[in-house]
Amino acid sequence: MKPAIKSEKHQPSVYAFTPTQLRSYLLAHNFKPMHAGHVLAFIYRNAPLPHRLQQFIVNACSWELPFIAQLKVSDSDGTVKMQVELADKLAVETVIIFEKHRTTLCVSSQVGCAQRCSFCQTGRMGLKRQLQTHEIVAQYLLARDWLRIHNHQRTITNIVFMGMGEPLDNLDALVDAIAILTDAHGLQLPLRKIAVSSVGNPDALRKLLGIYPNLNIAISIHAADLAKRAKLIPAEKKWSLRASLAILQQHGRNFLAQYTLLAGVNDSIDDAKALAELLEGMEVKVNLIIYNPIRNGRFTPTSIQDVQRFQDCLFKQNIRTMVRFSKGSDISAACGQLFV
Numbered sequence: 001m002k003p004a005i006k007s008e009k010h011q012p013s014v015y016a017f018t019p020t021q022l023r024s025y026l027l028a029h030n031f032k033p034m035h036a037g038h039v040l041a042f043i044y045r046n047a048p049l050p051h052r053l054q055q056f057i058v059n060a061c062s063w064e065l066p067f068i069a070q071l072k073v074s075d076s077d078g079t080v081k082m083q084v085e086l087a088d089k090l091a092v093e094t095v096i097i098f099e100k101h102r103t104t105l106c107v108s109s110q111v112g113c114a115q116r117c118s119f120c121q122t123g124r125m126g127l128k129r130q131l132q133t134h135e136i137v138a139q140y141l142l143a144r145d146w147l148r149i150h151n152h153q154r155t156i157t158n159i160v161f162m163g164m165g166e167p168l169d170n171l172d173a174l175v176d177a178i179a180i181l182t183d184a185h186g187l188q189l190p191l192r193k194i195a196v197s198s199v200g201n202p203d204a205l206r207k208l209l210g211i212y213p214n215l216n217i218a219i220s221i222h223a224a225d226l227a228k229r230a231k232l233i234p235a236e237k238k239w240s241l242r243a244s245l246a247i248l249q250q251h252g253r254n255f256l257a258q259y260t261l262l263a264g265v266n267d268s269i270d271d272a273k274a275l276a277e278l279l280e281g282m283e284v285k286v287n288l289i290i291y292n293p294i295r296n297g298r299f300t301p302t303s304i305q306d307v308q309r310f311q312d313c314l315f316k317q318n319i320r321t322m323v324r325f326s327k328g329s330d331i332s333a334a335c336g337q338l339f340v
């Protein structure tokens with residue numbers, strides 16, 4: 001068994017246990033592993049638990065959560081950005097995005113990010129450290145509890161790993177957090193409501209899809225000309241985009257291709273044609289993202305007319321495409337703007 005995460009008191013965090021780990025933990029403490037489901041229901045849904053087992057789990061584990069150090073609400077669209085302070089005083093940002101029929105939580109997987117994509121504020125932080133499983137799960141719990149108090153008509157319906165960090169660089173914690181979020185006894189989120197966004201790390205992507213074949217995947221493309229992509233996303237130099245796309249095809253997966261439009265950089269008709277050629281024959285939907293300017297950034301957003309031109313070109317090549325207007329840009333909560 002992988003050891004559960006230790007808190008400062010050297011107790012495991014109760015939010016770090018996957019169902020499998022919890023079964024082993026109970027067995028090691030002379031409880032029946034078959035009670036793991038009941039314990040998870042107790043932890044996450046306050047379901048009743050036999051007294052002796054309840055006493056054990058309450059006393060043996062740390063129930064501490066990080067806290068919301070700062071919270072901003074967008075005047076324009078209601079997006080909520082939480083700055084979540086961790087036990088070591090580092091912090092990550094978590095964003096709640098409201099749409100008509102869904103409430104999406106954008107969670108962080110790392111403090112900072114090592115990938116240093118040229119248009120992303122988080123990348124400028126570099127990687128401070130990996131988030132542990134319980135710190136990922138905690139972002140969900142904090143957002144769930146905040147909604148219960150401040151907006152009880154809404155519950156989180158979708159989770160996207162699109163916050164700070166490259167999720168595939170923190171694969172073990174990502175895999176365990178998804179196991180906890182989707183467990184049928186605990187938080188009960190459907191896997192089809194969870195998406196992981198990545199610049200594409202082929203080995204990690206293969207492993208992740210081996211564990212969760214039906215997980216939604218979004219690949220950040222941003223330029224189909226791979227030399228140009230390497231300038232925007234340095235990761236292209238070590239992980240080939242084509243290798244990640246091949247893995248998605250091998251798994252017969254439809255996926256989301258994310259493409260941030262940067263004026264004069266990757267938004268020409270030739271860029272659109274190259275993108276259509278790269279994605280030809282794949283089960284893909286392209287998400288065109290209007291660039292959100294960052295402090296001292298060197299890019300500007302593509303004009304609406306040019307976005308339309310780009311989209312029309314993709315339509316003509318039979319590529320399904322939608323334009324995403326990021327929410328929360330007035331509170332720096334939009335794509336590429338997260339930074340602490």
Ligand code: SF4
Pocket residue numbers: 113114115116117120121122123124163164165166199336
């Ligand atoms: S876009 Fe994603 S992978 Fe790239 S630097 Fe930002 S957080 Fe990291």
